[in-house]
Amino acid sequence: MKYVDSAQVKKNMGSRLFINNFAKFIFLLATLFGLVVLVTLIYRVFTDSIGWIDFNFLTNKLSTDPEKAGIMGAITGTLWLMVVVAPVTMFLGIGTAIYLEEYAKKGRLQSFIQTNIQNLAGVPSIVFGILGLTVFVRGLDLGSVILAGGFTMSLLVLPVVVVASQEAIRAVPQFLREASYGMGATKWQTIKNVVLPAAIPGILTGVILALSRAIGETAPLVVIGIPALLIPLPDGLMDKFTVMPMQIYYWTIDSALVAEYANLAAATIVILLLVLFIMNSIAVIIRNKFQKRY
Missing domain, CATH: 1.20.5 (Single alpha-helices involved in coiled-coils or other helix-helix interfaces)
Known part of the structure; x- marks a missing residue:
């Protein structure tokens, strides 16, 4: 021993x-x-x-006078941007995830696509701005309008939705699929009626996180030439626009010359944080609702 x-x-x-x-x-x-x-x-x-957020600040247009400046144009532009980003991202992202998890054959091609999607999630956002400038602004000759900005931001957040949706679909127990097939359901019926309802909480979480990132991004919009000092309010997908992060960016730069612009930037940040908080709260509520149901 x-x-x-x-x-x-x-x-x-x-x-x-x-x-x-x-x-x-x-x-x-x-x-x-x-x-x-x-x-x-x-x-x-x-x-x-403090003292800068009021009704006039939310409803006024941009102005060279800090006391009269507002972010109505930036709020409107952000909402219009989401009108493009949300459906494009959800349709392409969820559709890609369904194909990769349920239809694509396991092999080199599927592995190649999966690896590149994961790599795209780590690409700097300014690279997507260059892509949007090349393809949408100049290639399709759309100009710096809402449609071009929406497509560019959709490309940026698409990998997040794809990866999150794949994980949610992958987490659905296999016996649920087998039970559906055993009752005579087709593959699409099984995906539509069994897999997607069970995966909705995870998918919604990924979608909301992606939209939150799209709302807060600035670099891609700077590259494609989105203006900050825009007086007219956009009322269509082919109008020029600005968004809250762009407004924060330019007001922060201008604060070196006019100190009040720093207060305007801070007030806009508070509104942007409030919007993100509301979006995430809605995501949690929806996710909990579906988790209880399924």
């Missing part, structure tokens, strides 16, 4: 406990650092926006 040195065992245990506690301390510091930065940012934004 091999002799065990109790002193050495205690020493090793003490060393492991020290390393464990040190690692826990480092991770705690990292978490606290992120929280401190977040709280500081939110505090600064809210304090700078």
